[in-house]
Amino acid sequence: MTDDTAAPRAVTRLEIDGDIATLTFDRADKRNAMNDALIDALDAFFSAPPEGVNAVILRGEGGHFCAGLDLAEHEHRAPVAGVHHSRNWHRVSDLIEFGGLPVISVLTGAVIGGGLEIATSTHVRIAEPSVRFQLPEGRRGIFVGGGATVRVGRILGADRMREMMLTGRNYGAEDGLRMGLAHYAVGEGEGLPLARELARKVADNAPFSNYLMIQALPRIADMSRGDGLFTESLATAMSQTSDGAREGLRAFLEKRPPNFRK
Numbered sequence: 001m002t003d004d005t006a007a008p009r010a011v012t013r014l015e016i017d018g019d020i021a022t023l024t025f026d027r028a029d030k031r032n033a034m035n036d037a038l039i040d041a042l043d044a045f046f047s048a049p050p051e052g053v054n055a056v057i058l059r060g061e062g063g064h065f066c067a068g069l070d071l072a073e074h075e076h077r078a079p080v081a082g083v084h085h086s087r088n089w090h091r092v093s094d095l096i097e098f099g100g101l102p103v104i105s106v107l108t109g110a111v112i113g114g115g116l117e118i119a120t121s122t123h124v125r126i127a128e129p130s131v132r133f134q135l136p137e138g139r140r141g142i143f144v145g146g147g148a149t150v151r152v153g154r155i156l157g158a159d160r161m162r163e164m165m166l167t168g169r170n171y172g173a174e175d176g177l178r179m180g181l182a183h184y185a186v187g188e189g190e191g192l193p194l195a196r197e198l199a200r201k202v203a204d205n206a207p208f209s210n211y212l213m214i215q216a217l218p219r220i221a222d223m224s225r226g227d228g229l230f231t232e233s234l235a236t237a238m239s240q241t242s243d244g245a246r247e248g249l250r251a252f253l254e255k256r257p258p259n260f261r262k
């Protein structure tokens with residue numbers, strides 16, 4: 001007999017330690033392949049992060065970050081439905097990148113296809129030796145649809161991304177570090193401890209400075225040189241007159257660490 005009232009199995013696990021949240025993809029049996037439930041869980045978390053959280057760590061259970069789009073749930077879609085499906089991934093990855101919280105990812109095992117698209121929406125990326133960065137869409141008869149042309153393309157450049165997709169090659173942690181897919185390459189099991197350390201540092205920054213780093217930098221990168229410099233002037237003037245600047249400058253002169261969240 002089946003129990004129709006049973007709640008569906010959770011696909012993520014959330015732990016909160018002070019002001020740092022750790023969100024873990026919890027579909028290890030499917031290598032954390034991104035099905036609709038997992039995308040919905042990311043949407044729910046980043047649309048309304050828990051009160052008091054100042055930094056987020058994103059990781060995968062079972063040795064893999066994420067094996068990309070769940071190919072078993074993939075269904076034949078009419079073109080318009082395909083556009084909506086892809087646009088939903090774009091909306092959710094924009095929530096991760098621009099939702100307001102700094103996000104640090106711990107990358108292990110598969111960081112493949114959509115897994116790489118989610119990873120490149122995060123702001124600090126730590127790779128363990130097991131990492132395998134890959135865009136195998138060409139072998140699956142599809143194309144990237146979760147933001148890789150923009151996010152991965154801007155990190156690698158269109159030329160290198162094209163070669164990566166055409167040949168389906170794997171890049172490891174050191175390659176990823178060299179090319180910018182990762183910011184840190186660490187030993188086995190060292191990703192989460194480093195993520196916690198970095199999350200603490202980032203969460204202790206002035207909130208408005210973090211806001212500007214996350215919101216202004218990628219936007220300025222999309223602007224012309226003149227527009228970018230003008231926008232920088234506006235951003236810096238706002239930061240210099242903020243509460244954070246008052247506390248940061250006073251703390252420096254008083255030879256004490258700043259406390260921005262009093």
Ligand code: 1HE
Nearest residue numbers: 029030031033067068069070071072110113114136145146
């Ligand atoms: C999956 C998926 C998945 C694993 N969708 N079920 N992504 C890919 O093309 C990557 C496909 N996966 C793999 O290449 C391998 O599974 C891994 C290298 C990640 C791991 O290999 P391994 O040997 O440890 O595990 P496995 O035996 O291949 O997989 C274990 C189970 O996870 C198995 O299910 P089971 O029911 O047979 O036990 C697999 O079917 C399942 N599994 N990956 C569904 N991706 C917005 S557009 C984005 C486009 C893309 O992301 S394309 C790239 C998709």
